[in-house]
Amino acid sequence: GAGVSQTPSNKVTEKGKYVELRCDPISGHTALYWYRQSLGQGPEFLIYFQGTGAADDSGLPNDRFFAVRPEGSVSTLKIQRTERGDSAVYLCASSLGVQGAGNSPLHFGNGTRLTVT
């Protein structure tokens, strides 16, 4: 079946602009995660959804970052007033859910590479 799909694959924007990054999870996966990966680093947690609600947003760096998942499937990560330090690969992952967590490991998309000039 189809994996996690992220669009766009690359996004170049100017400092101060607004961007939206989209994630389409695996069908039937109720849990959805956003991570950010900077060069030479591992994925850093941003936010986690269980269904439509953000169950844990403790990783969002500041109030310029926001994410939604209105129908419990597709999610959009929104970044306002982008800064050069926001440049990174934004990874989305989905899983069947929290219960029996190890049996429902995270499946990742290929990421969106965001470059802020």
Next chain:
Amino acid sequence: GEDVEQSLFLSVREGDSSVINCTYTDSSSTYLYWYKQEPGAGLQLLTYIFSNMDMKQDQRLTVLLNKKDKHLSLRIADTQTGDSAIYFCAERASGGSYIPTFGRGTSLIVHP
């Protein structure tokens, strides 16, 4: 993440075994994962182990877990050039919100 530590680089010759090591700090970790990332791609799940297991084998991959020392290793037998990638260790605790925490990754370079 600072809770999961990995060495940054490993270089091996084709045909040799590779051993990638990881240490973690959270004693409540229940699941530990190994992911592989090739250039320009997302993370691909390789294998995972539950904390009540000591070892798990899957074809060329062997995972060893020393829960007392909080040490996890991934052994790749008969390493091939196609195994060259970055390997991430991740742990998931039983409490809290089950958010997996990743290490910085080990870059495996396989020489012909």
